[in-house]
Amino acid sequence: MNKTIGFIGVGRMGSQMATNLLEDDYDVVVYDIDDERVEALVEKGARRGMSVQDVANRTTMILTSLPTTNIVSDVYFGDDGLLRAVDDEVMLVEMSTIEASVVERIAAEAGGNEVVDCPVIGTPPEAAAATLTVIAGCSEAAFERVRPVLETLGDRVDHVEGVGTAKRIKLANNVMTFGNFAVAAEMTALVEEMGIDARRFFDITSSGAASSAIADAKMPKALDGDYEPGFTVDGAQGDLRYALSMKENADFSAPIASSVAEQYTLVTSAGHGERDYSILPEALSKREE
16 A cells, blocks of 8 residues: 555644654654644654645545544635545545544545544553554445554554444543543542542552552542643543533433533633643542642
């Protein structure tokens, strides 16, 4: 296959994935509105894309990893967007965590272009280590074409039928992740109010059935007061909002997911939106900073 790939959106996750493609000898054309991020990848051997259209004109497969539904919509449907610029030979691989309806619209309006709905599960360090879980929602033929690229990015690649399916799986996964940590954060704040040492509480509970991968990852940061963003409260709140739109579309009651979203909204309203969501135990306690 042609090893020239476009990568639009090289933030915390995208920059790591683009780096792994470069290290696997792909020719990568990168574009982002943040020129410093682009320059860092150019120094590693990437080629600079001057615009969305420029990337479309120089590649036969384009990966997009963008922060919000609105930005994805602008990149694909805008006057200077991808769907106006690409020819029928370009495969579009949409990796953002966004509402499923948007990637379904991309597929509906893409004409002869193959579209892969392809969110990932993992963190920036996992992206750097190429240990992401990658979910590809597309036809079998499209999956076989994109599989070598995805295997460069993650150590587990799952194929699911239907554009939109992968996004829905990713959003449901994120509700479970954020909900798990919200419960751990709430109980940590509660036991601290009762005079129980939070580190001792975490040490004891992490040895049994209450343990979890997300608590193991986030609670040490919380206990150390380390709120440097890995994934922000605002980011979590956005994902939860997208996920809750699924229950509305399905006419399904999801009171626990709604309660989880309320917790993150509370923390955002307290002014912590740009901090890592490890801040939840602190923000949910009665203590003030």
